[in-house]
Structure formats: structure tokens, C-alpha cells
Amino acid sequence: MISPEQFEKEIELIINNAIREDVGDGDHSSLACIPTNATGKAKLLVKDQGILAGVEFAKRVFNYVDPEMEFEQILKDGDPIKKGDVAFYVKGSSQSILKAERLVLNAMQRMSAIATKTSEFVKKLEGTKTKILDTRKTTPGIRAIEKWAVKIGGGENHRFALYDMVMLKDNHIDFAGGITKAIQKTTNYLKEKDLDLKIIVEARNMDEIREILRSDGVYRILIDNFNYEDTRKAVDLINGKCLTESSGGITLETARSYAECGVDFISSGALTHSVYNLDLSLKAV
Template structure:
């Protein structure tokens, strides 16, 4: 996974770009009718139920827009919330609060939705040893926020991007000329560039699982679109040689069945690409 420094750099880029996109050469609505010297206070009001996420990010946004803004935190990321809860108060320049408002709300609404869905999936896996993973099926430009929200919801992050883990999927395997070639060429490449990256290899059937197991050094085998019977068989074949992951159209009705097949991980793109924003508002007080 990426380092903390890299992650924070991603957050800085997101904030700077989002404020540039939204404010441009100035928030003329506020500049037109609110004196530069005016101060005010606002609250982050929850109008929904679920898991709150994005409070720490909101504080970063406020600090970027105006270091003089003060935030009083009442609820932390990961808190269970219901309609009427207040997550925090922010106080300071009225113009600055309004400039930051939309980015704070957009980010927190989506992050909270993702954290809520992740927590729901984690609950479905309770009592098993299987963990839920996200994917790269994220909104372009704000991946760091969405993966952060998955962590807040109790899930785990898959690789962050193409550069921090090797994942040999069906197209890689076919273009490389087969599973064994794909793995051995990858291992040779990593040795050549002196880089240590974990290798995940996708299997489409049990025969491919057997072939993957012939080449040591694979970190995890991805069992893509396997049925329950074949998943159990694959887990038995793999044993302790490497970790296992199920993926491919797994939903709330099937996720526990796959977990009970004994896989270590289940990945789901739905955690980040199929959510409904939590209803939140920033209101003056």
C-alpha cells in the first residue's frame, strides 16, 4: 500500500483541485453581500442514519481555506449517527466557511455513504474470518477519500493504484501468453527494477488455480466468478500456500456464502461505485 506521506499528498491534491474548481477567481455570492470582516458559526447537521465519515477530512479543508477557522468536533469518523446529530461546529470568517461548505459536504456525504455500506458488509461477515476489500472502481480524482471511507467503515483497502501491487488479471495473462509466463515474467521484471511488490493472480477455473500453484511467490489468488462448490475446492487446493480472494458480482445475498467457503478476502466494487450519499447539511447557528 502507499505510504502515509503519499496518502496525505493525495488529500492535498484533492483539496486544492476541488477548491480551484469550485471557487475559481472568487466566491462572488459571498463577496457580494458578506463583509470580509464578518464572522459566524455553523454546524454540520446529520439528516440521515449510518456511519459518519469525513470529519478529519473536513478539518483539513477548513484549514486549507482559512487557518483561522476553528472546529469543535462532537462526533468522530466511524461514529454511528442518526437524524438530528451534530458532527461538529466551525467558527470564524463567514466568507471562509461558505467557501469550504460545498467541498466539505460533497466529501462527507459520499464518504459516509461508503463507510455505511462497508460497515453493513462487515456485519454480514461477522463470525467468519473473511475480510472485505475495496477495488479500484472508484470515482476518478477522489480515490483517496473513498478508500479512506472504506477503512472507516471497517473494511480493508486493496491496492491503492496500479503502482503499489501487481495484479495479473485475465487480460494480462492472455496478452502475456499464459499464466506461467505472466508470473515468471513479472518476477523477472521486479528483480530487474529492484522493486518488491506483492503479486496477485486471477484464476478463472480450478485448472488455472493448479497452474498458479506450480510457480511459488504468488501472494494471493483471486477466484473470479467461481461458484460456491469450486470456491471450496480452490480453498482446499491452495491451503496455506497463499491467500485467497473471491470476487465477481458478489452481493449482500451471496457474500456470507462465499465467506463460509473459507476465503481470506472478498472484494467488492459496490462499496465505492454503488452508494447513495448520506444527507448532511452545514447550517448557520
């Protein structure tokens, strides 16, 4: 996983680029009709139900836009929310509030949707040992806040990107000339480059699992697109030699059944690529 320092840098880059994209050479709507010295107050109003996420991100956005703004927090990330709740108040320059408004809402609406969906998966898996993971199926440019939202919802992050973990999937295996060759080449590469990265290998059938188990150094086997019966057989075959992960079209409706097969993890791209933004508004008070 990426370090806390790397994560912070990603958040800074997201805010910097989003403000650049949205504001450009100036918020001319506000500049045209609101005096520079005008001050105001606004509240984050909840108009939906779910899990709140993005409050800490919002603080950073407001501080980035105008360090003089005052932030009064009412609710925190991870809190359950319902229509009519107020998450926070912000007070300061009216122009600054309006400059930050769209980025705050865009981020919090999406983050809250992701946290809500993740929380639903977590509840489905209660009582099992299985943990829900996200994937790299994220929105380009804002991966850090989407993965942050997964954590807020009670899930866990898979690898952040291509550089912090090795995952040998079907195309890697086929291009490398097979599973054993792919693992051997990867092990040699990591040793040569002095890289301490975990290796995950995807298996498409039981024969591939048997082949993976003949190699050392595999951290986790990705049991991809198996049915329930074959997943149970795969878990029994692996027998704790490495961790197990189910993936491939797993939904909220099927997650529990896969967890009951005994896998350590379930990964779902749906946590980040198939959500509907929660309805939130920033209203002047």
C-alpha cells in the same frame, strides 16, 4: 500499499484541486453580499442514518481555506449517526465557511455512504475469518478519500493503484501468453527493477488455479466469478499455499456464503461505485 506520506499528498491534492474547481477566481455570491470582516458559526447537521465519515477531512478543508477558523468536534469518524445529530461546529469568517461548505458536504456525504455500506459488509462477515476489500473502481480524482472511508467503515484497502501491487488479471495473462509466462515475466521484471511488490493472480477456473500453484512467488489468488461449490474446492486445493480472494459480483446478500467457503478476502467494487450519499447539511447557527 502506499505510504502514509503518499496518502497525505493525495489528500492535499484532492483539496487543492477541489477548491480550484469550485472557487476559481472567487466566490462571487459571498463576496457580493457578505462583508469581508463578517463572522459566523455553522453546524454539520445529520439528516440520515449510517456511519459518519469525513470529519478529519473536513478539518483539513476548513484549515486549508482559512487557518483562523475554529473547529469544535462533537462526533468522530466511524461513529453511528441518526437524523438530528450534530457532528461538529465551525466558527470564523462567514465567507470562509461558505467557501469550504460544498467541498465538505460533497466529501462527507459520499465518505459516510461508503463507510456505511462497508460497515454493513463487515457485519455480514462477523464470525468468519474473511475481510472485505475495496477495489480500484473509484471516482476519478478522489480515490484517497473513498478508500479512507472504507477503512473508517471497518474494511481494508486493496492496492491503492497500479504502482503499489501487481495484479495479473485475464487480459494480462492472455496478452503475456498464459499464466506461467505472465508470472515468470513479472517475477523477472520485479527483480530487474528491484521492486518489492506482492503478486496477485486471477484464476478463471480450477485448471488455472492448478497452474498458478506450480509457480513460486504468488501472494494471493483471485478466485474470480466462481460459485460457492467451486470456491470451496478452490480453497481446499490452494490449502494455505497462498492467500485467497473471492470477487466478481459479490453482493451484501451473497458475501456471507462466500466467506463460509473459507476465503481470506472478499473484494467488492460496490463499496465505492454503488452508494447513495448520506444526507448531511451545513447550517448557520
